Amino acid sequence: MxxxxxxxxxxxxxxxxxxxxxxxxxxxxxxxxxxxxxxxxxxxxxxxxxxxxxxxxxxxxxWRPVVARLTDQAPGTSDAPSQTPRGERVWAEVSWSIADGSAHKGQVRVPPGSTFGAPVTVWTDPEGRLVSKxxxxxxxxxxxxxxxxxxxxxVGAVPFVGGRVLRGRLERRRMERWDAEWELLGPLWGRTTG
Incomplete structure (x- = not known):
């Protein structure tokens, strides 16, 4: 050391x-x-x-919540909670309309066995597209x-790494210069005066 x-x-x-x-x-x-x-x-x-x-x-x-209605019965059954994991949801198609009266359809996750026409709260953007809450x-x-x-x-890593690379090159260049100087002066050290 x-x-x-x-x-x-x-x-x-x-x-x-x-x-x-x-x-x-x-x-x-x-x-x-x-x-x-x-x-x-x-x-x-x-x-x-x-x-x-x-x-x-x-x-x-x-983004606003909108009440949508199931267009078909959701897959699965709602009366067998022991067979489905807690909180499990299935994909089902729903339809809704926005303030301007235009109708929209989309797929959302609902509890298994939800019946036709069941209300489902969905979130939409101003154009009526489905979005997450x-x-x-x-x-x-x-x-x-x-x-x-x-x-x-x-972003901070970029100049840090760049500085380390540049510093490494400077160090390598310094070592190369020391080697060149040592080749010139090293043999002179073995001589004695006298």
């Missing part, structure tokens, strides 16, 4: 007669990568969070925060 002295803060920015141009460049690359990582991640995460939350709020305002305000906040966090981390 190599010996490491005490950790010195901001060592990349201190004056040092042995510091080379490559060391200064590496310091700027590290600083730039961290600044871009934080800024890009936070800004992208916040923008996506606000966008998702706004879209989910729009859905809560525009909109997220509540608290569900929307959670969903927006999770999506925003995921996007923020993903």
């Amino acid at each position: 190599a010996f490491r002295g005490p950790r010195v803060w901001l060592w990349r920015w201190r004056r040092n007669p042995l510091k080379r141009g490559a060391d200064v460049l590496e310091a700027w690359v590290v600083l730039g990568a961290w600044v871009l990582t934080v800024l890009a991640g936070v800004l992208a995460g916040l923008a996506v969070t606000w966008s998702v939350e706004r879209e989910l709020a729009r859905e809560r305002v525009e 909109p997220a509540t305000a608290s569900q929307a906040r959670l969903r927006a925060a999770l999506i925003g966090g995921l996007i923020g981390v993903s």
Whole structure:
């Protein structure tokens, strides 16, 4: 294990007669990568969070529950609860009409054995198309925060990885220069003066 002295803060920015141009460049690359990582991640995460939350709020305002009626009897039987798992639902066709009077049909999940004409509450968009029940305000906040966090981390990873790759190339170049200098000076170290 190599010996490491005490950790010195901001060592990349201190004056040092042995510091080379490559060391200064590496310091700027590290600083730039961290600044871009934080800024890009936070800004992208916040923008996506606000966008998702706004879209989910729009859905809560525009989507409406409508009472639809079964157009046929649903498959299965309603009198045998022991044979079907609790909460099981089957697909059945329903019809409904929206405020402008236009009729619509679609497939929804209903309890097994539901009878013809049974009322079923469905959610529709302004055009009368079937949609899922909109997220509540608290569900929307959670969903927006999770999506925003995921996007923020993903976007922030791009400059972070780019900085690591660039720093690795600088390190490789520095090692190649040290090898070239050692080939020139290494043989001289074996000589003695005298």
